[in-house]
Each structure stands twice: as C-alpha cells, then as structure tokens.
Amino acid sequence: MTMAEPVGGRFGDFGGRFVPETLVPACEQLEAAFRSAWADESFRGELNQLLADYAGRPSPLTECHRLSEELGLRLLLKREDLNHTGSHKINNVLGQALLAVRMGKARLVAETGAGQHGVATATAAALLGLECVVYMGEVDMERQALNVFRMQLLGAEVRSALSGSRTLKDAINEAMRDWVATVESSHYCLGSVMGPHPYPWMVRELHRVIGDEAREQCRALMGRDPDVVTACVGGGSNAIGIFSGFVEGDAALVGVEPAGGAAIGRGVPGVVHGSKSFLMQDEHGQVLEAESISAGLDYPGIGPEHSHLAAIGRARYETVTDDEVVAAFELLSRTEGIIPALEPAHALAWVSRARQELAGQSVLLNLSGRGDKDVDQMMDRLVADGSASGDDGQSE
Amino acid sequence: MSAEPGPLEAALRARRSRGGKALVPYLTGGLGDWQAGLAAAADAGADAIEVGIPFSDPVMDGPVIQQANDRALAGGITPLAVLDALGRLDIGVPLAVMTYYNIAFRFGLERFASVLAEQGVAAAILPDLPLEEAGPWTEAADAAGVETVLLAAPTASDERLGRICARTRGFVYGVGLLGVTGERDELASSAVVMAGRLKQVTDVPVLVGVGVGTPEQAQEVCRVADGAVVGSAVVRRMLGDGGPAAVGDLVGQFRLALD
Ligand SMILES: Cc1ncc(COP(=O)(O)O)c(C=O)c1O
Numbered sequence: 001m002t003m004a005e006p007v008g009g010r011f012g013d014f015g016g017r018f019v020p021e022t023l024v025p026a027c028e029q030l031e032a033a034f035r036s037a038w039a040d041e042s043f044r045g046e047l048n049q050l051l052a053d054y055a056g057r058p059s060p061l062t063e064c065h066r067l068s069e070e071l072g073l074r075l076l077l078k079r080e081d082l083n084h085t086g087s088h089k090i091n092n093v094l095g096q097a098l099l100a101v102r103m104g105k106a107r108l109v110a111e112t113g114a115g116q117h118g119v120a121t122a123t124a125a126a127l128l129g130l131e132c133v134v135y136m137g138e139v140d141m142e143r144q145a146l147n148v149f150r151m152q153l154l155g156a157e158v159r160s161a162l163s164g165s166r167t168l169k170d171a172i173n174e175a176m177r178d179w180v181a182t183v184e185s186s187h188y189c190l191g192s193v194m195g196p197h198p199y200p201w202m203v204r205e206l207h208r209v210i211g212d213e214a215r216e217q218c219r220a221l222m223g224r225d226p227d228v229v230t231a232c233v234g235g236g237s238n239a240i241g242i243f244s245g246f247v248e249g250d251a252a253l254v255g256v257e258p259a260g261g262a263a264i265g266r267g268v269p270g271v272v273h274g275s276k277s278f279l280m281q282d283e284h285g286q287v288l289e290a291e292s293i294s295a296g297l298d299y300p301g302i303g304p305e306h307s308h309l310a311a312i313g314r315a316r317y318e319t320v321t322d323d324e325v326v327a328a329f330e331l332l333s334r335t336e337g338i339i340p341a342l343e344p345a346h347a348l349a350w351v352s353r354a355r356q357e358l359a360g361q362s363v364l365l366n367l368s369g370r371g372d373k374d375v376d377q378m379m380d381r382l383v384a385d386g387s388a389s390g391d392d393g394q395s396e
Numbered sequence: 397m398s399a400e401p402g403p404l405e406a407a408l409r410a411r412r413s414r415g416g417k418a419l420v421p422y423l424t425g426g427l428g429d430w431q432a433g434l435a436a437a438a439d440a441g442a443d444a445i446e447v448g449i450p451f452s453d454p455v456m457d458g459p460v461i462q463q464a465n466d467r468a469l470a471g472g473i474t475p476l477a478v479l480d481a482l483g484r485l486d487i488g489v490p491l492a493v494m495t496y497y498n499i500a501f502r503f504g505l506e507r508f509a510s511v512l513a514e515q516g517v518a519a520a521i522l523p524d525l526p527l528e529e530a531g532p533w534t535e536a537a538d539a540a541g542v543e544t545v546l547l548a549a550p551t552a553s554d555e556r557l558g559r560i561c562a563r564t565r566g567f568v569y570g571v572g573l574l575g576v577t578g579e580r581d582e583l584a585s586s587a588v589v590m591a592g593r594l595k596q597v598t599d600v601p602v603l604v605g606v607g608v609g610t611p612e613q614a615q616e617v618c619r620v621a622d623g624a625v626v627g628s629a630v631v632r633r634m635l636g637d638g639g640p641a642a643v644g645d646l647v648g649q650f651r652l653a654l655d
Contacts, residue, residue, distance in 0.1 A: 016529055018497055020456045022549035022571060024526045025556070163462055164452065176455045181575035183551060271498045271524075272453055284474050285502030286452040 003204065003244050003305075005035075009197025009275075012311055014304035017196040018271050019176075026183045031198040033103050038205060043098065050094050054127065055084045057091075057209065061217035062367075067335040071355045074362040076226060077338070078214045078242060080369065087341065087369030088210060088238045089120035093189060095206035097124035100187035107131040107186040111175040113140055113168035113234065114296030114343065115147025116369055117191030122156035124189075132156040135174040137167040140295045147373050165289035167298045168234075172273050192235025193303035196274030200303050204240045211245020214364060222362060230254040231366035232346040233317065234261070234296050236303035238368035243315060251364075253315035255306060256350040258325070261290030263302035264310050264317040270301075277304040293322040293377075294342035296369075324349040329371065329378065341369035342377075402543040404444055404490040404518040404566035408601040408623065411443050417654040418567075418623025419614070420603060421630045421647050422446040422494065424464035426473025428634050431481055436644030437630070438487040441651030446521065446625065447482060449475045449495035456523040458578030460628040464635060475499050476511075483515030492519035492545060492566065497533070505533050509540035519543035519566040527560055534563065545569050548594055550586045561598035569625065570594050570604040572617065578628050579609030583616050591621035611653030618654055626650060 009015050009031075017027055037043040051057040059082050064075040080088035100108060108125050110132070112118030118134040125132035134151055138160045141148050151158050161170040172195075179188040193200045193207075218226050229246050231239035233255040243253045257265055263278040270279035272287055280288040280300035290298045309315035320328075325342060328349035333339045340348065344367045351363055371378075401409060411418045421437045423430055425447050437445055450465040450473055457465070475495070482491055493512065500508040500522065512520060520542055525533060527546060537544045543565035548557050550571065561568050572587035573580070587604050594602040604617045605625025614624040626647075633642035 017526065018524050018529055019526060020523055020549070021526050021547040021560075022551050022574060024528070024549075025551045025553070163466065169453065173453050173455050177458070177576045180456070183574060269501075271501050273455075274524075276501075279498075281498070281502065283502075284476075285499045286469065287498070 003247055006197070006201050009201070011200070011305045011308035014277050014307040015197060015200060015275050017274060018276065019196045019274050020180055022180050023183060027196050027198065029103065033099060034198055034202045037099055037102055043102070047095055047098055051091065051209065055090045055094065056082060058213045059083055061214060061221065063221065064336050067332065070335060071352060073355060073358045073360060075351065076218065076362065076364045077367040078210060078364060079367055080210060080238065081338070081340065081367050085116070085120045085123050086372060087116040087120065088207060088241060089117045089191060090123070091209055091241070092191065092203050092206040092237060093117070093120040093124045096187065096189045097128050097130065100130065100189070101128055103187065105185060105187040107133070107182065108189045109175050109178045109182065109186050110134045110189045110191060111168065111171035112136050112191065113171065113298055114294065114373060115140070115144040115151065116296060116373070118151050118156070118158070119147050119154070121189050122151040122154035125156060126154045133178065134158050135161050135171040135178070137161045137165070137171050139166040140168065143377055144295055144373055146376065167290065167295065169287065169300060176273070192237040193240045193305060194235040194273060194275060194301060200275065200305055203237055204244060204305065207237050207241025208244045210238065210241035210366065211243060214242055215245040218364060225249045225251045226364040227361035228252045228254060228358060228363045230256060230347045230351060230363060232297060232343045232368060233257050233302060233306060234299050234343065235301070236306045238366050240303065240305060242364070242366040247314065253309065254350065255315055255317045256346045257317055257319050258292030258294060258297045258346060259319045259321045260292040261297050261299055262319045263300060264306065265319045267300070272301055275304045277307040278302055293325055294346065296341070296343040297346065318350045320346050320349040320353065324353060326381065328352055338367070339371035339375070340367055341371050342374045344368045402518055402541065402565060404492060404543050405601065407443055407490050408567050412601060412622050417618040418443040418601060418603060419647070419650050419654055420444050420446055420623060420625045422448060422625060422627035423634060423643070424448040424450060424461065424468055424631055425478035426450055426468030426471055427464045427631070429640055430634065431485060432640035433634055433643045434485060435487050436640040437647045438489045440644045440647035442489055442647055443623065444490045444492060446492050446494045447478065449478050449493055449499055451496040451499055454496060456576050458576045458628060460632050460635065461577050464631045475503060479511055479515045479517065482517055490518040492521055493517055494521040494523070497522050497525045500533060505536040509536040509542050512542045513540040517542070519545050521545045521569065523547055527563060530563070547571055548590070550574060550590055554593065554597065557593060558597045561594065561600055564600060567601040567603045568594055568598060570602055570621065572604045572607040575607065577606050580607045583607065583613040587617045588620050591617060595620060611649045614650050615653045
C-alpha cells in the first residue's frame with residue numbers, strides 16, 4: 001500500500017473528474033501546474049517557509065497523561081489546533097494560494113462549512129494580495145457567526161448559499177457555479193480531499209506534512225509507530241494527512257464520521273461534486289442532507305481515497321453520535337486543558353467509546369482544530385441543559 | 397460517426413436541410429402541469445424537447461432551474477415517474493432527458509439506457525459527464541440506441557472540440573457563455589463564437605444553449621448556429637402563473653423569430 005499519484009485521478013474504483021465540460025480544461029491546467037510545482041524545489045521551499053514562519057509548523061505532539069490514565073491507553077495528540085487560523089486547513093490553503101499565484105489567477109473562490117477553511121483561505125488571500133469570495137450555507141453562517149466576521153475582517157466576501165440544506169454541500173455547489181463563470185481568472189480553492197482530479201491528490205499531498213511530522217515525532221517519543229491512528233472525517237483531509245504518514249506501516253487507521261453524515265457508514269457509491277465515492281443518497285440518487293452538531297463534518301460524501309482505503313480494508317470508518325461528541329469535547333477540556341473543535345472531538349468520542357478494545361495501546365489522534373469557534377454553540381447547548389461541567393446538580 | 401443518425405439528429409438535420417433553424421426548449425419534469433407544458437411546446441413549433449429529471453445538486457444550473465428542481469422534488473417526483481410519463485406521451489417530437497450523472501449511475505447505466513429506449517426517449521444529456529468519463533455511459537446508451545448529446549464549452553481547445561463532436565450524437569450542445577443556466581440581458585459574444593468554432597469542426601447539428609433567453613437572442617446566435625436551446629426562460633413561465641399556456645406563447649415567439 002503506497003500513496004502515489006493516482007493514475008488518471010482514480011483510487012481503485014473511486015475518484016475521477018465528473019465536472020461540467022467548462023471546467024475540464026481548468027482541471028487539466030491545475031493538474032499540470034501542481035505536478036510541476038510539487039517537483040520544483042523553489043516552490044516547495046517557498047511553501048515550507050510559509051508553513052514554518054507564518055503557520056507555525058511543525059505542530060507539536062502532545063502526550064495526554066491525565067486522559068490516558070482515565071481511558072487506560074496512551075493518547076497522543078497531533079496539535080493542528082495550534083496552527084495559525086486554528087486548524088489543519090491552513091496547510092492546504094497556503095499551497096493552493098501559492099499555486100494560484102503561479103498560475104496567474106488573482107481570485108480565490110472557496111466553500112466553507114464550519115468556516116475554518118474559509119478563514120484559512122481568506123487569510124492566505126490577504127497574505128498574498130488575492131481577491132477572495134467564500135460561499136457558506138445560510139445555516140452554517142448562523143451557527144458559525146464568529147468565523148463569518150473573521151473572514152470579513154480578513155477582507156473576504158462571504159456569500160450565503162440559500163439552496164438545498166443550506167450547509168456545506170450547497171456551499172460547494174455555489175462555489176462550483178461561481179468557478180464555471182469565472183474559471184479564467186479564478187482558482188477554486190477546495191477545502192478537502194474531494195472534488196474532481198487533481199483535488200483529492202493535491203490536497204492530500206499538501207496535508208501529508210501532518211503525517212510526516214507525526215511519524216518522526218512518534219518515533220522520537222516511543223521509538224516506533226503508534227498502534228492506532230485516528231482522525232475525524234468530513235471530506236477527509238485531516239484524516240488523509242495523518243494517515244499518509246502511516247499507511248505503509250502497521251498502524252490501524254480509523255476515520256470517524258458523525259452518525260448524521262456517515263458516507264461510508266450509511267452511503268453507497270455515487271457521483272457528486274466531481275468524483276465517485278461513497279455518498280449518502282436515496283434510492284433514486286438524490287443526495288441526502290447530512291445532519292450533525294459539527295458544521296465542518298456536515299457533508300453527505302467523503303473523499304474518494306477514503307472510499308478506496310475502506311474498500312481494500314486498509315482503513316476502517318466508525319460513527320459517533322452528537323451526544324458522544326459533546327461528552328468528548330468536555331472531557332478533553334477538563335482533563336488536558338485543551339478545548340478541541342467539535343470535528344476532532346468526534347475522533348476522541350470514538351477513542352473514548354472504544355477504550356476497552358484499545359486498552360494499553362498507543363493512539364495517535366489528529367487534533368485538527370481548536371474549539372474557539374464552537375464555544376458559543378456549546379454554551380447554548382450545555383448551559384441551556386444546565387449540564388455544563390461544574391454546574392452539575394449545584395443549583396438544584 | 398454512427399452510420400444511421402437517431403431520431404433526434406434526424407429531426408434536427410431535417411430542419412436544417414429545409415433551411416430552417418432548430419428550436420429546442422427545456423422543461424423540468426415533475427414541475428406543475430409539465431406534461432401539458434411539453435405538449436404546448438411541441439404544438440408551438442419545438443423541433444425537439446429537453447426534459448429535466450430533477451436532481452438535488454444541479455451544479456450547472458442557475459437559480460430558476462434550481463428552484464424548478466427543488467419544487468419538483470418537493471412534489472415527490474422520481475426519475476422513473478418522469479420516464480413513465482414520457483412513455484405515455486405522444487407529442488410528435490423527439491425527446492431528450494437532461495439530468496445529472498448520479499441519477500443514471502444510481503439507476504444502473506444499462507438499465508437507465510434501456511428504460512429510456514423503452515419509453516421512447518431519443519437522447520440523454522448529462523452535463524456533469526465530460527468526454528473522459530463518458531465511456532461506460534455511452535457504451536450502454538449506444539447499445540440501447542439512445543443518443544448521447546455532449547456539451548462543448550468556450551474553454552475547450554479546437555482539438556478538444558473536434559473530439560467532442562466526434563463522440564456526440566443527436567447534436568452538439570454549445571455552451572453559450574462561461575457560466576450556469578439562466579437568462580442574461582444580452583447574448584454573450586462567446587455564443588456566436590462558440591457556434592462558429594463548432595461549425596468549423598463538425599457537420600453534426602450545432603445548437604447553442606445557456607444564456608439564450610429571448611427570441612432576439614436566439615435569432616442572433618442562429619445566424620451561425622443550427623439552432624438554440626432555451627431553458628430558464630421557459631421554466632420561468634412554468635414556475636409562474638402562466639403555466640403551459642405561457643410556455644406555448646413563448647415557444648411560439650421563438651419559432652416566429654427563427655423562421
Ligand atoms: C477543525 C476541523 N477538522 C476537520 C474538518 C473536516 O474536514 P476534513 O474532513 O477535510 O478534515 C473541519 C472542516 O471544517 C475542521 O474545521
């Protein structure tokens with residue numbers, strides 16, 4: 001099992017380039033541009049410089065002593081939450097923004113769910129002097145209002161997606177429609193390992209740094225790879241990023257999806273947003289609306305390489321419920337002093353539930369983002385419930 | 397090139413050899429009294445009609461057709477219900493279904509192609525299925541005798557346009573502008589350019605659609621093109637109060653302008 005360049009954009013039976021004809025030449029141009037940039041020392045050097053001096057890489061590996069004891073395993077966190085802009089998304093965006101400049105495109109179009117990819121794109125656009133338009137579902141604009149304002153502060157225009165479920169999938173539709181109209185001057189800065197070839201491959205390569213760093217850090221700390229590597233999966237970029245450091249070894253790879261957005265857990269193969277992959281859809285082929293507490297994972301599909309990893313049995317995919325996620329969110333906050341984003345709290349929710357199966361093992365978890373953006377939403381949920389930690393039973 | 401053109405291509409070629417310009421309106425299946433809308437369009441002089449099978453995520457469509465999709469889906473329409481209805485319809489012009497690839501993929505490509513053939517549908521247009529990915533579908537469609545209309549866009553090189561025209565059946569659908577379906581105040585200059593570039597490389601009928609919303613715009617593009625596809629302007633009539641009668645009126649105006 002290696003992660004080479006996918007031949008013809010295919011990962012086994014999955015992937016491809018299912019886009020309107022208008023976009024085919026742009027996808028071909030992007031594929032060629034990325035291949036040449038990725039082989040170009042000066043491009044790599046420029047990107048690495050930004051990742052270090054601007055984004056703050058390498059991100060640390062944190063061993064969770066208290067929580068490990070509580071769970072009966074050895075928990076290590078890859079701290080993507082400490083990157084500039086608060087999540088792993090910046091790795092991908094800095095690469096794509098540099099590539100846009102290299103291709104002579106002065107405008108970035110992006111979709112966003114939780115707002116983290118939108119914030120990262122707006123940030124890179126500000127840094128490189130590019131124009132930036134971010135599409136966001138109307139529902140997500142409400143639950144992630146802070147990130148909307150953050151993008152605006154950074155000089156981006158945020159446009160609401162009003163169709164369908166008004167969440168991430170609809171934001172992607174709008175971003176693709178924009179790109180169809182502006183393809184000559186715009187680069188579509190897609191935020192996960194999905195979409196038409198070359199995106200699943202390119203975005204994986206840009207996040208590979210997570211896994212490469214983590215492997216070295218694990219070997220330095222433990223002298224070996226962890227037993228289990230786990231990450232949350234929306235489109236699957238943070239998961240692919242960390243998996244790519246370990247896929248050739250023996251570590252078990254576990255992706256965690258929300259129960260309400262479980263493409264592999266509840267889906268069948270389908271084609272939407274440019275590639276063939278597992279997809280939540282009805283018997284007629286209409287795409288279903290995902291529903292989860294976390295805007296960043298509210299997506300009915302999954303990147304094609306994950307479908308392939310599942311099909312060949314190299315990775316497995318689990319689902320967790322919103323309640324389990326909230327419990328994990330509180331657990332990490334209380335035991336380690338780290339407030340996670342709701343997305344990686346999914347991965348922790350699985351670890352917590354599977355603690356017996358994982359007893360005594362070393363578990364590397366990609367902490368893909370920090371929880372600042374979710375604090376409002378959690379305050380509503382936990383304080384309204386009267387169930388916030390420290391409040392329990394005291395007022396009654 | 398296939399030796400024997402299918403019913404869609406035959407109808408469009410016949411119009412052209414009479415010195416005329418082809419008119420192909422689009423309606424969304426399952427939207428209001430859509431079958432009456434199809435009949436009205438045929439009566440008013442359509443050469444062929446495109447029938448949309450609604451999809452939840454129509455990325456090539458602008459607000460009007462999106463709304464039509466949403467409304468038809470909310471009304472409970474299914475792909476099979478559209479196709480069954482088409483099979484019972486007898487309006488005297490060839491029909492092409494337009495839908496997104498996942499609808500055909502979920503149906504099963506061979507089954508989808510054979511149901512189209514059984515229901516008397518001449519052709520299929522799948523706007524998110526470009527040439528490179530079309531193989532499995534065109535194989536099934538060819539076997540069932542269903543014409544696959546490919547789209548050609550302004551972004552393609554001449555070399556690519558040639559390959560698209562070699563593989564398309566029925567007609568080649570020239571995309572008139574950079575953008576999704578929807579009416580525009582003026583015909584984009586790219587529409588006529590697109591038609592001219594396609595005419596250079598093919599003898600297959602060249603129809604231009606996307607951004608052709610008025611009889612004048614259709615007339616303008618048909619100075620070069622063999623015909624026009626009119627979508628959002630027609631669907632907007634179905635979404636409004638006018639319904640099938642308004643569709644008939646509008647198609648009649650287009651017919652008059654092109655004759
Ligand atoms: C912190 C964080 N993690 C994960 C995701 C999900 O994306 P992916 O599955 O591509 O990693 C998001 C998306 O918004 C996010 O903000």
